[in-house]
Amino acid sequence: MRRRQSVIPSEGWIDVSVRLRSGMVHWPGDPDVKIERILKMERGDHCNVSTISMSSHTGTHVDAPYHFIENGDGIHDMAFTSMIGQARVIEIENQHCIKPEELKPNKIRKGERVLFKTINSKRCWNTETFVEDFVYLSTESIEYLVEKRVKTIGVDYLSVGGYIKNIDEVHKSLLGAGIWIIEGLNLSRVSQGNYDLICLPLNIINGDGAPARAILRPI
Numbered sequence: 001m002r003r004r005q006s007v008i009p010s011e012g013w014i015d016v017s018v019r020l021r022s023g024m025v026h027w028p029g030d031p032d033v034k035i036e037r038i039l040k041m042e043r044g045d046h047c048n049v050s051t052i053s054m055s056s057h058t059g060t061h062v063d064a065p066y067h068f069i070e071n072g073d074g075i076h077d078m079a080f081t082s083m084i085g086q087a088r089v090i091e092i093e094n095q096h097c098i099k100p101e102e103l104k105p106n107k108i109r110k111g112e113r114v115l116f117k118t119i120n121s122k123r124c125w126n127t128e129t130f131v132e133d134f135v136y137l138s139t140e141s142i143e144y145l146v147e148k149r150v151k152t153i154g155v156d157y158l159s160v161g162g163y164i165k166n167i168d169e170v171h172k173s174l175l176g177a178g179i180w181i182i183e184g185l186n187l188s189r190v191s192q193g194n195y196d197l198i199c200l201p202l203n204i205i206n207g208d209g210a211p212a213r214a215i216l217r218p219i
């Protein structure tokens, strides 16, 4: 099959979202990603058209409060300022878990958008197998970030909480505190520092989450 060569004029913007494709990694128990061409020009159809089937929490995506909070806001209620504006990438050294001791020296402030770059970015996206021991935010770290009243948190694998660890409690704490979450970033191409962030999830009415494109530009 002939493929168009992809040369996107980036103007300084760096793509930190993962590419969607059939068979890609997803949260255990979620349905497989299927992107299927139902009309094909190579077969004589007048254009190319696909169907897309996937969980709302696959790949790079935004969690809405309604994901874990009854009567919480849906994805269509998201304020653009949650996902557009200055953001800070913080590099984490701990290869198991993000702990408050590692966050405190960064002097995180109220209203910040913080994206945590861990070993996940390099390690987890090159395989189609779900990585169970990805680096996650400890419950104490979440308490710290809620106390700091950050605006938005981004992580570089499929959940803020750890697999079979603290998923429910950390989602409830963050989303209940009005903090919006980006999951499934790939931050391997950026380093610690300040960036402009644009991350726009699909506008799904009452959505619990939605796939998103996320880009950063160094400030």
Ligand SMILES: [Zn+2]
Pocket: 057, 061, 062, 063, 158, 183, 209
């Ligand atoms: Zn999610």
